[in-house]
Amino acid sequence: MESEQILLTMLTVLVCNIVCRSEGTSLHKNKISIEGFINENELTLICHVKDLFLQVDILHESKCEAKCYPPYPRSTCFSYNKGDITQNLKTNCTKLVVRLDEKKYKSFWSCQHGSNGEKSDQILVQKEDNTSSRDPSLEKPFLIALIVVATISIGLCVVISFLITCIRRRNPDTAGVKQDILLKQTIT
Structure with a gap:
């Protein structure tokens, strides 16, 4: 199964390189962005890639937190820690939901398309401690x-x-x- 994924990835990159060169564009000129928000005790991160055809890595403090392999024939995703990751091929969005147990949270996140591909800007996601003694x-x-x-x-x-x-x-x-x-x- 893993060798099929690698073969499909190599084939996808090869075809894309041929197509991109014939159109005068670069493989790494995809538009990629990430947004994040905290709702209750869940951190939600959404990575959007304009032309999704390579693997997507969601990075926490520049280390890979979750990954989706190239989405063909279907998305295969996993999280290294405690997150749930999904990929929507219609919207080209990869979504990671992480449970937060901390009262205060502050961290940098980004995403990347391809193993050495284009990265999104880093975003700072933070949560303040709202459980003070006074309401x-x-x-x-x-x-x-x-x-x-x-x-x-x-x-x-x-x-x-x-x-x-x-x-x-x-x-x-x-x-x-x-x-x-x-x-x-x-x-x-």
Whole structure:
């Protein structure tokens, strides 16, 4: 099976070289790009090759993470680690999905068409740790509640001060009269 893959690859490259030279183009002038995103705990990378006919390698920090052999007669793909890789021959996209267990993630990825072929630009894929002790969606309601409680507390203090002042103005000698009564009772 592996010798058939190698033979098919060599035949594909030979035919492509003949066709490309007759059209005045180079074998390594394919358009290749990669995009990546993180959804929940999965990293998804999609490598798009304009004319997919050679193997596609998806590279993590310049080391091969996953590979699809030349797609003829069908795609044969595998991942070296913990990813699921598929290839769609209608869209010329190779997709790698990797499970992420880390809360923070930051890494460079690229892809390559052919063993020494054209490489995509490297992209930086990162995920921030959003599991802090505070929930940012609760910060604004908490701040509003704090302001309301502070306003009510200040208002109550003002009202109580006003009431005490009014009571003292209405009965200015109440405290002194009580003291006099107590003194007279203790003397007699």
